[in-house]
Amino acid sequence: MSEPLADGVGVARAHHFESVAQQREAATLGIWAWLITELLLFAALFLVALITRIQHPEATVAAAKHLKFWIGATNTVVLICSSLTMSMAIEFSRMGWQRAMVRAMLATAALGGLFLVLKGYEYYADWAEHMMPFLSDRPFALAETPAARLFVNLYYVATLLHALHLFTGITLLLGMTWMAARAGFLARHQNWIEVYGLYWHFIDLVWILAFPILYVVNR
Amino acid sequence: MSASGSVGGTARREPHAPESTIGRKSDYLHAESTLRSWFLTTDHKRIAILYLASITGFFVIGALAAGVVRLALIVPNGAIMTNDTYNKAFTIHGVVMVWFFLIPSIPATFGNFLIPLMIGARDLAFPKLNLTSWYVFMAGALFTLVSVVLGGVDTGWTFYAPLSTAFSNTWVLPALIGVTIVGFSSILTGLNFVVTIHTMRAPGMTWFKLPIFVWAHYATSLIFLLATPVITTALILLIAERAFHIGVFDPAYGGDPVLFQHLFWFYSHPAVYIMVLPGMGVISEIVPAFAQKKLFGYRFVAYASIGLASVTFFVWGHHMFVNGQSDLASLVFSALSFAVAVPSAVKVYNWTATIHKGALRLDTPMLYAMGYIGLFVLGGLTGLYLATLAINQHIHATYFVVAHFHYIMVGGTVLAFLGGLHFWWPKFTGRMYSEPWGRVSALLIFLGFNVTFFPQFILGYLGMPRRYATYPAEFQLLNVLSSAGATILAAGYLFPMLYLVYSLWFGRKAPANPWNAKGLEWETSSPPPTHNFLSPPEVPRIPYDYPIQAQEARDQHG
Ligand code: HEM
Ligand SMILES: [Cu+2]
Numbered sequence: 001m002s003e004p005l006a007d008g009v010g011v012a013r014a015h016h017f018e019s020v021a022q023q024r025e026a027a028t029l030g031i032w033a034w035l036i037t038e039l040l041l042f043a044a045l046f047l048v049a050l051i052t053r054i055q056h057p058e059a060t061v062a063a064a065k066h067l068k069f070w071i072g073a074t075n076t077v078v079l080i081c082s083s084l085t086m087s088m089a090i091e092f093s094r095m096g097w098q099r100a101m102v103r104a105m106l107a108t109a110a111l112g113g114l115f116l117v118l119k120g121y122e123y124y125a126d127w128a129e130h131m132m133p134f135l136s137d138r139p140f141a142l143a144e145t146p147a148a149r150l151f152v153n154l155y156y157v158a159t160l161l162h163a164l165h166l167f168t169g170i171t172l173l174l175g176m177t178w179m180a181a182r183a184g185f186l187a188r189h190q191n192w193i194e195v196y197g198l199y200w201h202f203i204d205l206v207w208i209l210a211f212p213i214l215y216v217v218n219r
Numbered sequence: 220m221s222a223s224g225s226v227g228g229t230a231r232r233e234p235h236a237p238e239s240t241i242g243r244k245s246d247y248l249h250a251e252s253t254l255r256s257w258f259l260t261t262d263h264k265r266i267a268i269l270y271l272a273s274i275t276g277f278f279v280i281g282a283l284a285a286g287v288v289r290l291a292l293i294v295p296n297g298a299i300m301t302n303d304t305y306n307k308a309f310t311i312h313g314v315v316m317v318w319f320f321l322i323p324s325i326p327a328t329f330g331n332f333l334i335p336l337m338i339g340a341r342d343l344a345f346p347k348l349n350l351t352s353w354y355v356f357m358a359g360a361l362f363t364l365v366s367v368v369l370g371g372v373d374t375g376w377t378f379y380a381p382l383s384t385a386f387s388n389t390w391v392l393p394a395l396i397g398v399t400i401v402g403f404s405s406i407l408t409g410l411n412f413v414v415t416i417h418t419m420r421a422p423g424m425t426w427f428k429l430p431i432f433v434w435a436h437y438a439t440s441l442i443f444l445l446a447t448p449v450i451t452t453a454l455i456l457l458i459a460e461r462a463f464h465i466g467v468f469d470p471a472y473g474g475d476p477v478l479f480q481h482l483f484w485f486y487s488h489p490a491v492y493i494m495v496l497p498g499m500g501v502i503s504e505i506v507p508a509f510a511q512k513k514l515f516g517y518r519f520v521a522y523a524s525i526g527l528a529s530v531t532f533f534v535w536g537h538h539m540f541v542n543g544q545s546d547l548a549s550l551v552f553s554a555l556s557f558a559v560a561v562p563s564a565v566k567v568y569n570w571t572a573t574i575h576k577g578a579l580r581l582d583t584p585m586l587y588a589m590g591y592i593g594l595f596v597l598g599g600l601t602g603l604y605l606a607t608l609a610i611n612q613h614i615h616a617t618y619f620v621v622a623h624f625h626y627i628m629v630g631g632t633v634l635a636f637l638g639g640l641h642f643w644w645p646k647f648t649g650r651m652y653s654e655p656w657g658r659v660s661a662l663l664i665f666l667g668f669n670v671t672f673f674p675q676f677i678l679g680y681l682g683m684p685r686r687y688a689t690y691p692a693e694f695q696l697l698n699v700l701s702s703a704g705a706t707i708l709a710a711g712y713l714f715p716m717l718y719l720v721y722s723l724w725f726g727r728k729a730p731a732n733p734w735n736a737k738g739l740e741w742e743t744s745s746p747p748p749t750h751n752f753l754s755p756p757e758v759p760r761i762p763y764d765y766p767i768q769a770q771e772a773r774d775q776h777g
Pocket of ligand 2 (some may be wrong): 487488534535537538
């Protein structure tokens, strides 16, 4: 561990591990492996979106211009802030400052919630502007160029998948905050906070990739 | 709490074979016996047994569907069943066999049971996650089977778009959702194995002392981790397209069907090695034990596992030679496909060299292993035909392909599975199976398999396309032969189910190490205690420390 831990902060050894060091190593490796699979899940989508852009620049730019750039940009800032609060939660957990940690975790969850609200509003605006070609009762606002439609479809799948991750992430975070607020938590499970923190940063990272690929390129 | 397992010094290790512990409270089977203790267990050995029972059930379902397919093909004119029924039968056969039997078979059962034992650990790194992945697996598989109960699916196991998204009016959606869910179970299992192999090895168990079985599972787990997410994406897109018309494959939604094939085969070609690599791991344990000889070229076999796992990601395009990809792409994919043959050949060569001048015993596991090598070689060689551009034009989508993949996947995985099942049965259950019956069924399966599938090479070469319920009358003889072979094969599968189950109650009690095999799993009692080892196991000086040593081993270790 890079940071020294405060007194009363640590990890209880589970029966099948030889040592706490081994247990920590396993947890860290496990979360990294999981993050790689998650990244690949999104990578295929992003790759297809990029190829579509390269092959059909005009149609995709026309479609991308309809995306709500300012909402996307604000959401990027919101998520970066949430990564910051999550990092603070990890620092506090290492120092044994349980109350501060819990507050930082709640702030993180709140920022995540704000993201979802803004995203929801963006979807609503898309709907109002007839930018949902899969709804048969709402004719697509752009001329039916297949590439534009493909790009818009990819945008929905990618952002919905991201929103689903964020939603799951917030639920897990709130559950963990509830447990972490109890006495003695930090003495037994401090590494949960670290491991979870990596997951949160990952959700943030996916958005940081999605934003330029979907909203910004060629704008 | 101990860190013994000192390595140096101990020159010759007498197997301090512990007694059988059947019926004692400490063995994992009898430690607790409530249903709850099975369905909420976090013991990797019990989870392995849960998987074993479930995939056996799926195998039976898949085999029944195969029986229906072979029944239909006895007559050329499709008189026995409608085209619709035929399509549903071969689809459910493929879906169940590939996704719910072949892929999880060896990793989820043997891998789960043996990896911690072989590396001297008390469990996998994440026991609860392990149990979770069994539940995820069952949920996904049952979800898919719901679609069968409702009326079936007719897209084939590959779910090609736009048939699966727009044209099929069968129960595609539950099948797709089920397969997607099962993918997560693979990912979780792979993740657990990778972390376990990295972090849980007993002191002294270095990478180059690991059994090849562990190496093979390490390579397989990397494929699980790196390829499965891509097919998950593809399946999610299929679901979105079919359910909500948010599409990227159907041209009507602006999409591109070839894109689906890229995403699909980017996973599914590596998936072939998910099915084959663990089998190779099993064979690499059986062959030295029954030749009582050190595995020839241990390091090369280990490297070949990783080599296969890497190259396999770059050959998916050989499924698309005739789908309008560019000629250059086809050439590159063709060349790369030939490259895959190299590590495979290394393995075959090393097994053969191990058998050579060994003290050979032809017990059931070894019979399966030899059958495996034979079928795998034929399957592999015909793969080279398919990877050759010009020949592929002729035999693409014919029965030649069907024969090829059955030789690889059934020959390669099912035979290894059965060989491994017999090899480790005493360890799993504490009982010995009936050796004569074991040999009879091994021979029946080998015979039945060849009678079933060899004629299909000829049929394919003569031009009979796959996935049709009718065919020109001149192909009937070979088809009847194939169906007759399937009957023999079915008998061959039935026998083990009977005598293995019989042995659970009436079999002779197994000693800790009935084969005089090496490897830490044989150091503990049969069946093992809940925490695997009563005292910390002693890591051997060299891997495969058998009495007959190849020259190379002496050179390496002075
Ligand atoms: C019991 C003996 C078996 C028989 C008689 C049999 C028969 C068949 C036949 C006739 C087909 C071709 C269907 C078609 O394309 O029209 C087929 C396809 C297939 N079989 Fe088998 N099979 C058997 C065992 C297995 C096993 C054990 C596995 C896997 C473990 C397997 C995996 C597959 C796969 C993946 C396909 C491709 C399905 C598709 O292309 O849609 N088969 N089988
Ligand atoms: Cu392939």
